[in-house]
Amino acid sequence: MLQFPTAIEAHARVKEMGAIKYDRNNWVKGGKPWYEYIDACMRHLVEFVKWKMGNPEADYYAFDTGCSHLGHAMWNIMALQDLNYTGMTHNREVFEKMGQFWQEAKKLPREEVNQKLDEWLQEWLQYRRTNDPDTNEV
Numbered sequence: 528m529l530q531f532p533t534a535i536e537a538h539a540r541v542k543e544m545g546a547i548k549y550d551r552n553n554w555v556k557g558g559k560p561w562y563e564y565i566d567a568c569m570r571h572l573v574e575f576v577k578w579k580m581g582n583p584e585a586d587y588y589a590f591d592t593g594c595s596h597l598g599h600a601m602w603n604i605m606a607l608q609d610l611n612y613t614g615m616t617h618n619r620e621v622f623e624k625m626g627q628f629w630q631e632a633k634k635l636p637r638e639e640v641n642q643k644l645d646e647w648l649q650e651w652l653q654y655r656r657t658n659d660p661d662t663n664e665v
Contacts, residue, residue: 537598538605544592545602554606561607568603571596621651 545554575596577585588595628647632640 534597534601537595538601541592541594541598541602544594548592554610557610561611564603564607564610568600568607571599571603575600 546552571589574585574589575587578587578596589599592599625647628643632643635643
């Protein structure tokens with residue numbers, strides 16, 4: 528995390544402003560549906576893109592907080608992650624398999640990497656259909 532000092536500060540400023548605007552750690556209480564976090568994240572990303580594209584009505588900072596739109600987008604994703612935490616931050620089996628895959632992929636031509644990724648995707652989809660009761664038709 529120390530590699531991203533401005534991102535950490537942007538996130539902290541959004542959290543600080545949220546404590547002023549809504550009360551400290553108000554988001555932890557829940558009550559908002561998950562898609563509102565996605566919606567807020569996307570709105571802030573769109574505002575950032577407008578600013579990058581030179582829209583004269585866009586600004587790098589949100590008008591109602593003074594915090595960067597990217598800071599707001601990050602905060603919403605981080606809140607969504609924490610509110611939906613399942614006990615693990617990653618699927619160990621997939622993480623290990625794909626970590627090994629990407630180490631080997633560095634040595635392969637791009638076409639071969641894409642072919643192997645397609646094969647892995649089909650294998651993963653079959654696994655999900657077979658082993659995940661919540662997965663209907665993927």
